[in-house]
Amino acid sequence: MAISVKLQAFEGPLDLLLHLIDKAEVDIYDIPIAEITDQYLQYLQMMEIHDLESSSEFLVMAATLLEIKSKMLLPKPRKEESGMEAIDPRAELVQKLLEYKKYKEITSELKDKLCIYEKVFYKTPDPIEDYITDAASISNVSLDALVISFKNILLKQQSKKRSSYREIYREVVTVEDKMQLIGKLLINKPSFFFDDLFMNCFNRYEVIVTFMAVLELIKRKSIFVEQDRSFTRILIKRRGKGI
Numbered sequence: 001m002a003i004s005v006k007l008q009a010f011e012g013p014l015d016l017l018l019h020l021i022d023k024a025e026v027d028i029y030d031i032p033i034a035e036i037t038d039q040y041l042q043y044l045q046m047m048e049i050h051d052l053e054s055s056s057e058f059l060v061m062a063a064t065l066l067e068i069k070s071k072m073l074l075p076k077p078r079k080e081e082s083g084m085e086a087i088d089p090r091a092e093l094v095q096k097l098l099e100y101k102k103y104k105e106i107t108s109e110l111k112d113k114l115c116i117y118e119k120v121f122y123k124t125p126d127p128i129e130d131y132i133t134d135a136a137s138i139s140n141v142s143l144d145a146l147v148i149s150f151k152n153i154l155l156k157q158q159s160k161k162r163s164s165y166r167e168i169y170r171e172v173v174t175v176e177d178k179m180q181l182i183g184k185l186l187i188n189k190p191s192f193f194f195d196d197l198f199m200n201c202f203n204r205y206e207v208i209v210t211f212m213a214v215l216e217l218i219k220r221k222s223i224f225v226e227q228d229r230s231f232t233r234i235l236i237k238r239r240g241k242g243i
Contacts (some may be wrong), residue, residue, distance in 0.1 A: 004120040013061030016043060019043050021040070021097070028097060031090055037065040068093060094119055146194075147228065150211050153198045173206050178213035186238035194225070194234035 071089040224237040
């Protein structure tokens with residue numbers, strides 16, 4: 001009566017070798033090459049490999065094992081005769097096995113993490129524009145464009161040349177002060193460019209406070225911000241009778 005045996009699927013010849021070494025419970029640094037080679041050839045006879053490329057890899061490893069086995073059977077030259085220590089024929093194979101084992105362990109760890117994290121669902125961030133209740137306050141101006149314009153203003157502020165000697169004094173500028181200033185500017189004229197608002201800012205702190213004032217006025221629906229097309233200057237307009 002024929003006995004059906006199901007063989008384990010191996011990803012390659014190194015995978016099969018590691019399986020044989022673990023099964024035999026031998027030291028990977030001191031492989032009993034004759035025993036492992038015989039077991040490898042037995043597995044090769046039982047395995048059904050239909051892929052030509054895969055089968056050639058297993059056959060190349062079989063030839064390598066036979067070569068190592070034959071070298072192990074040859075008498076080793078004496079150290080005093082050769083003048084150098086004999087090289088272990090298994091050394092290159094052991095190095096490949098150690099590297100493969102390391103990658104296999106890392107792959108197994110990554111698969112375990114994938115099984116854990118694939119059950120975790122993350123909420124994608126909602127666009128901030130969805131929280132603006134009145135879209136009419138901003139016309140053709142994305143928040144990204146507004147931030148980019150602000151960053152460019154900060155860069156210009158940093159590049160301003162200042163004299164080596166100047167008087168240092170503390171001036172507290174609040175968001176409310178800047179909001180009132182913007183309101184006065186819009187009383188005198190119906191609109192002005194966004195970047196012109198920062199021309200007289202003394203330092204980085206004042207630039208930031210001014211920008212916060214603009215955002216607060218947009219939030220309160222007191223000003224209207226528009227841009228004709230991409231990369232053009234942003235325009236601030238008065239909305240309603242006053243701020």
